[in-house]
Amino acid sequence: MDDAILPGSFGGDKSKLKDDSKLECKIxxxxxxxxxxxxxxxxxxxxxxxxxxxxxxxPECDGNKNDxxxxxx
Ligand SMILES: [Zn+2]
Numbered sequence: 001m002d003d004a005i006l007p008g009s010f011g012g013d014k015s016k017l018k019d020d021s022k023l024e025c026k027i028x029x030x031x032x033x034x035x036x037x038x039x040x041x042x043x044x045x046x047x048x049x050x051x052x053x054x055x056x057x058x059p060e061c062d063g064n065k066n067d068x069x070x071x072x073x
Contacts, residue, residue, distance in 0.1 A: 009026065009066065009067060009068070009069050010023055010049070010065070010066060010067075010068045010069060010070055014050040016070055017048065017049055017050045017070070018048075019034065019048040019050075020034055020035070020048070021034070021048070021049055021070055021071075022034070022049075022070075022071045023049050023068035023069060023070055023071060024068060024069050024071050025058045025060065025061060025063050025067065025068055025069075026063070026067050026068065026069050027058065027061045027063040027067065028058065028060045028061040028063065030058050030059065030060040030061070030063075031071070032049055032052075032068065034046065034047060034048050034049060038052075038056075038059060039059075040059035041053070041056055041059060043056075049068070052065065
C-alpha cells in the first residue's frame, strides 16, 4: 500500500537517491552506507542503494528495502 509510506521514506523512488546517499532502516536504524556495501548480502563497497538487488532487505531486521529512509546530510 503506497499510502502506508511515511514522509521521508525512500518508498522505491530512486530519483531521490544519489550514488553516495546513505539510508537508514526505520525499524532498527541500521544504516546502509554505499562506501561500505553490505557483507551480509555480499554487496561490494561502492554499490549505490539504488543498485541493490530487488530482493535486498535489512540485514538486521529483514525490513523491506522501501522502508529505508534517506539520511539528510
Ligand atoms: Zn532494519
